[in-house]
Amino acid sequence: METKMGYVSITSPDLAPVEQDCYLCCHCQRQVVVQPGSGKLRSWCYMCNQGTCGGPRCVKSCIPFEAKLEAMEGTRKFYKNMDLRGKKF
């Protein structure tokens, strides 16, 4: 699993504080809380070398979130630098 995970903490009057590791999907930045033993299948992107949220779009192809950000910003430096200018996303 990731080595630089964030965490969520939930405090409630009746319970001891609960802390859980979490990470952001490397393709869409959705927050994923790690639940050991839950049986939920996520996926690992070997291009980004990070975990994904397991959503179909994020599992199917590797479009790093940085590339999506630059598409939103209209710069697309990521793919220009990678010489993948024809790639659609």
Add this chain to the structure above:
Amino acid sequence: MPGYHAKGDQTLITTLLTALTIGSNATTAQRNYIDEYILSIAQTPSDSTISWTIQRCTALGTNSAVTPAGADDGGDRVAQALIGKNHTVEPTLTANAFIIEAMPLNARATYRWVAGPGKVIITPATAASGLAFLALHATRTEDFVVQSAWQE
């Protein structure tokens, strides 16, 4: 990068309303690097489930402007981000661009997320694009409160 934090609130109703937006500056767009947020409910909460959503947006709606506090007690420049709370016109939300989607949380609980090193939520450097924190409940009418910290 200088750090800032801000708080927003909104009254719960049966549809999703926004308590806080963190957006890019309208004239000099910048990215915001959000590294922490806290979700909670104000006043005297009792057991029931609030549904929380955090979603990207491309317009910040109509809101009460918030002046963010600097993490360095005035040592940094004034925040460039546009921060709004208590929205009267909802932001334009981006479909399927959720950080969390309809997350149920007991009203008595406080939920805090802290990013891992370098694993922050990034909003694009596009004018008025940003992040919206929303919640709903079927019957409750208290205020819900969101606090967030970011760098820019």
